[in-house]
Amino acid sequence: MSDSPRVYVIHENEEWWPPFAAAFEAAGVPAEQWLLTDGSIDLDAEPPQGVFWSRLSASAHTRDHAESKEFGRAVLRWLESWGRTVIGGSHVLEFEVSKVAQHAALRRAGIDVPRTVAVFGTSDLKRRAREFAPPFISKHNQGGKGLGVRRWDSHDEFDAWVDGAEFEPSPDGITLIQEFLFAREPFVTRAEYVAGDFVYAVRVDTSAGSFELCPADACVIDPGAGALEPVFPPFALRDEVTGEHPLVAEHRAFLRANDIRIAGIEFVETIDGRLVTYDVNTNTNYNPDVEALAPLSGPGDIARFLGSLLPERVPSA
Known part of the structure; x- marks a missing residue:
């Protein structure tokens, strides 16, 4: 690790790194990966200076990295004990790996959730x-x-x-x-937030009946294509959902109350008029087709936000 302050991105899946690496470079923010697929930490040693962003994932076990979540818990506790700035810290990891934790916190915030x-x-x-x-x-x-x-x-x-x-x-x-939530129309919505602020909303077509809705190009592979060619599911920018949407205001209050700075939150509009929130993704990914059309960039906003937290650094224009 470098001696100069930088953003350290803690995760276990290198396939997710390229769009974020490009965003950090474009923003002029020094950043590097910290892969938790193996290694060790000296609990008595001081961590490097910088900002630490955890992108540890609930799906790590599907990549033979089940232990990364436990290693991540240890690393985040160590960083926090030294007073480092950690985005997506140990309390946020618990939301990522437990839908029970998400449901309980959403319900407590007064947000409609599925029974x-x-x-x-x-x-x-x-x-x-x-x-x-x-x-x-x-x-x-x-x-x-x-x-x-x-x-x-x-x-x-x-x-x-x-x-x-x-x-x-x-x-x-x-x-x-x-x-089972009967949608008014065959889609769900994923609202993206960075630094607690609304970035944009994505319409995810569910007419085919799939529940596997990861937007990143690294995790949407068509089995019929011999696992060679990525096939993107039907994601589209939903520009009628803005920062003024009432559920967006509820989401922002929920994120503030739980000190979650970066997240994608999914909800569905039901045939009986409910707006039901059912998932909080704290290591959110971004669909490249949506990014090409959106007025703001998820990775770009993340790079600028994390860069602004680095000590003794003037954010780039």
Whole structure:
């Protein structure tokens, strides 16, 4: 690590780095990766000077990096103990790896959330699922990229899955049973925030029925293309959602209350007029097609924001 103050980006997936590296370079902000796929820390040694941005992901286990989340907890606690500026610190990581934590905080903030039951293990899954009329959803508490989310149109079908060989537990052993939200139109919205401020909103087409809605080019690969050519899902700029939108104001207050500075928050507009928030992504990614059209840039705003926090540095114009 360098002796001069810089932004250190803490993560475990190098495929996500290029758009952020380009944004830091364009903003004139010195930055480097800190990959938590292996290594060690001296807990008695002082960390380098700089700003530390955690992009640790709930989906790390899908890249054989399940331990990175635990290593990340140790690294963030170490940095915080030395008073370093950490964006996405240890408390934010807990939101990233627990949808229960997200749900509880959103509900406490008065934001409409889906009715949800958290079940540890499998012995109570079938009984609790019967509290929900079909269709309903099951998902992992520790998810990411929409993996592990399934729609169920009958309790018998769900029971067979729980008892069968295809059942896939959440990495933390907690399965969520959740009401199915009937969208007014076949899309969900992802609102992006940097430094707690609204950047833009993205319309994500769900007409194909997929729950895997990661916007980054690094995580949308068409299996039918032999895993060679990236195929982007239908993401589009939703410019009618602005900073004046009432739910955006609720999201901003929620982010301030929980000291979350960078996030993508997903919500759906239902056929009965609800605005339901169901996911908080604290290591948000950005779709390149949307970025090409948006008046602001997510990575660009992040680079400028983090650069402004560096000591003894005059932000570039």
